[in-house]
Amino acid sequence: MTVTHHEEIPQLAADAAQRGRNLVVMKFGGTSVGDTGKIKDVARRLVEARETGHRVVAVLSAMGHTTDDLIRLAHEVSPHPHPREYDMLVSVGERISNALCAMAIHDLGQEAISLTGSQAGILTDTSHGKAKIVEVRAQRIHDALDDGKIVLVAGFQGVSSEHEVTTLGRGGSDATAVALAAALGGACEIFTDVEGVYTADPRLVADALKLPKVSYEEMLEMAATGARVMMARSIEIARRYGVPLHVRAAFADVEGTWIGEEDQLMLEKAIVSGVTHDTSEAKATVLGVPDRPGIAARVFRGLADAGVNVDMIVQNSSADGATDISFTLPKTDLPTAEAILERLREEIGARGIAYDPEVAKVSLVGAGMKSHPGVAADMFEALADAGINIEIISTSSIRVSCVVRAADVEKAVGAVHEKFRLFAEERVGA
Ligand code: ADP
Ligand code: ASP
Numbered sequence: 001m002t003v004t005h006h007e008e009i010p011q012l013a014a015d016a017a018q019r020g021r022n023l024v025v026m027k028f029g030g031t032s033v034g035d036t037g038k039i040k041d042v043a044r045r046l047v048e049a050r051e052t053g054h055r056v057v058a059v060l061s062a063m064g065h066t067t068d069d070l071i072r073l074a075h076e077v078s079p080h081p082h083p084r085e086y087d088m089l090v091s092v093g094e095r096i097s098n099a100l101c102a103m104a105i106h107d108l109g110q111e112a113i114s115l116t117g118s119q120a121g122i123l124t125d126t127s128h129g130k131a132k133i134v135e136v137r138a139q140r141i142h143d144a145l146d147d148g149k150i151v152l153v154a155g156f157q158g159v160s161s162e163h164e165v166t167t168l169g170r171g172g173s174d175a176t177a178v179a180l181a182a183a184l185g186g187a188c189e190i191f192t193d194v195e196g197v198y199t200a201d202p203r204l205v206a207d208a209l210k211l212p213k214v215s216y217e218e219m220l221e222m223a224a225t226g227a228r229v230m231m232a233r234s235i236e237i238a239r240r241y242g243v244p245l246h247v248r249a250a251f252a253d254v255e256g257t258w259i260g261e262e263d264q265l266m267l268e269k270a271i272v273s274g275v276t277h278d279t280s281e282a283k284a285t286v287l288g289v290p291d292r293p294g295i296a297a298r299v300f301r302g303l304a305d306a307g308v309n310v311d312m313i314v315q316n317s318s319a320d321g322a323t324d325i326s327f328t329l330p331k332t333d334l335p336t337a338e339a340i341l342e343r344l345r346e347e348i349g350a351r352g353i354a355y356d357p358e359v360a361k362v363s364l365v366g367a368g369m370k371s372h373p374g375v376a377a378d379m380f381e382a383l384a385d386a387g388i389n390i391e392i393i394s395t396s397s398i399r400v401s402c403v404v405r406a407a408d409v410e411k412a413v414g415a416v417h418e419k420f421r422l423f424a425e426e427r428v429g430a
């Protein structure tokens with residue numbers, strides 16, 4: 001198996017800047033293509049862009065909950081679906097929406113062609129279910145654009161160096177769109193079911209505000225801590241290749257959120273940009289292990305080798321020579337982690353292992369934190385005032401995260417949002 005650590009998109013072809021001048025990559029998410037009526041609306045929007053002189057590349061997600069439905073089918077048939085067949089199955093959703101949209105475009109009098117990830121030249125490593133893009137061979141797309149066609153590329157998928165269909169992980173159509181914009185040299189518009197990136201999930205916090213501008217760095221932290229609106233890896237690609245992103249509403253013609261380099265975007269910056277939450281993780285605690293060298297190494301090597309994605313970790317030396325290690329991990333990795341930890345239990349001398357899926361992570365993100373002390377203290381006070389207990393804390397230079405009870409998540413996000421006055425128009429600023 002070949003595993004890639006970074007998505008590599010080769011330098012632009014010599015003529016890409018010229019060709020990319022009028023080129024726009026327009027990505028539409030699942031809700032925005034949720035039924036055939038919406039697909040026709042998307043078709044109209046693409047035709048409009050074509051008729052105003054753009055070279056148009058569209059990346060459509062699967063319709064509505066299609067991907068979830070396909071994943072459920074796989075698990076109905078098999079508890080551990082074969083990775084190759086899993087990708088053969090779940091990549092199908094995007095093929096349906098893009099083909100339907102191409103049909104609708106033809107009926108509007110424009111030429112269009114839908115391509116699978118493989119046909120579009122999206123080459124990936126061989127890591128099924130979470131493949132990374134290693135190259136974009138865009139000749140076929142260029143040729144179709146030169147012929148005046150609107151090109152629709154099935155998001156979320158590619159073809160591996162072993163000629164197998166791969167998928168890029170949940171939310172992967174964002175990565176497809178950004179990689180194409182990087183490879184083709186065009187602008188990238190992400191059309192979704194909210195009007196942009198907000199100070200908190202607008203579905204959870206009614207007075208969340210749309211942010212006019214967010215830096216790559218902040219968006220990466222927001223995405224990595226649960227702001228579903230952009231896939232984190234797509235932001236890494238955008239940052240590496242300097243692709244400016246515009247996240248905006250699929251069916252309203254309003255300005256959304258621009259994501260780009262910090263210095264290009266912000267003259268005067270708010271200290272914090274947003275509060276995110278994530279309920280997709282669980283907490284595990286290895287209880288009463290001896291306080292001696294090698295225990296953490298053994299535990300986390302075992303988990304890493306099994307592909308378990310550990311996030312926050314806390315451990316503290318204790319006076320009585322025994323210690324607990326707590327960490328968070330995706331709920332979907334729990335069965336794998338349980339098997340590993342039960343196997344290691346005797347070797348590491350653990351008194352027991354506890355699993356707790358009823359947790360949520362609430363994070364505060366903002367580039368201005370670097371130069372403002374007291375942000376973490378304010379966040380902890382907000383949670384304390386709301387009567388919420390903090391179970392784990394972790395920080396980066398622009399983020400503070402707290403694990404709380406899952407039942408408290410809405411209250412916690414609201415309290416932190418309120419404390420930092422993220423609802424106040426004046427803070428969004430320039
Ligand atoms: P798409 O299908 O277009 O890719 P997603 O469902 O992946 O859309 O992402 C959009 C959703 O992200 C929104 O409906 C919203 O509920 C959620 N979301 C979470 N946090 C934020 C945030 N800070 N700003 C905007 N949307 C957010
Ligand atoms: N359809 C895929 C998913 O639901 C990819 C995407 O929508 O971005 O994860």
Ligand code: MG
Nearest residue numbers: 029171228229
């Ligand atoms: Mg998405």
